[in-house]
Amino acid sequence: MHKQTINQHPYRRHFSEISWSVFFIVSAVVFMMTAGIGYASGNFTLLLIPAVFMLIWGISRFKSMQKMARLDAFQIPSYILSDFSRQYPGYGVAQIQQIEEGFKDYLALHLIKKQAYAMPSKSVDALWHLLLEKYAGFYAEMCQQLLGFQLYHYPHAEEVSAGEHRAHRLQLLHSWQVSCRLHGVKGLHPEQIPRLFQVDQNVAWSAGFIFHMTLIYALYDQFSIRDSGSNSSSCSSSTSGTANHSDSRDCSESSSSSDSSSSCSSCSSCGGGGGD
Structure with a gap:
């Protein structure tokens, strides 16, 4: 049965269910897949795709976490x-x-x-x-x-x-x-x-x-x-x-x-x- 309230554990705010570990795992998988395709085709410039993907995603997550941290610290x-x-x-x-x-x-x-x-x-x-x-x-x-x-x-x-x-x-x-x-x-x-x-x-x-x-x-x-x-x-x-x-x-x-x-x-x- 679910609990109506839980007082023994403090609430904490998340911005996303996706953890950093998931972020790096997904990025690594995309990188390896792209590396395989690049090796087969001889076009290693494809490796730029996961690099850009990781950079954009990482910056977006970091900014989101900063916003939530500012909200956590904010006091009326x-x-x-x-x-x-x-x-x-x-x-x-x-x-x-x-x-x-x-x-x-x-x-x-x-x-x-x-x-x-x-x-x-x-x-x-x-x-x-x-x-x-x-x-x-x-x-x-x-x-x-x-x-x-x-x-x-x-x-x-x-x-x-x-x-x-x-x-x-x-x-x-x-x-x-x-x-x-x-x-x-x-x-x-x-x-x-x-x-x-x-x-x-x-x-x-x-x-x-x-x-x-x-x-x-x-x-x-x-x-x-x-x-x-x-x-x-x-x-x-x-x-x-x-x-x-x-x-x-x-x-x-x-x-x-x-x-x-x-x-x-x-x-x-x-x-x-x-x-x-």
């Missing part, structure tokens, strides 16, 4: 977090730190893949709104520094069409999949639930979201997506646990519910302009 200024604390009294320093890390996780999704993501946390969304509404200049500079482009915010209307509802559910699935990739866990059978999907529960956010795997199984089923070696159909009948606090919104409905995903994320993102 204390005056902004103090303002957040005043707006939402009752949440201690440790809880606000978890919300800040959740926000950095959300930014990290856009480093891994630039696309729209549903926001699966009310508390992180509240911090996002504060940055947008009161510290727009800082927010714009932060996005450019950490992402290389502006991250735009799109609130979801309460009344949506069937097409919009489906698109929003897909954005939620994207948030889940890339969050799992970020922390190096399996999408359908995770050993830990990605932090971004656990922030509201961990900080006991009022009217926050509590996710259970039943919803995730249903999303995989709805969009006919399978993890390697996994069978989501056999999992979608699983029952979810009860919410830990009564004022939270339990995000464990099946795909047959018309409101299951729209009630579990109120905003989404879209990156635009100046991406590198």
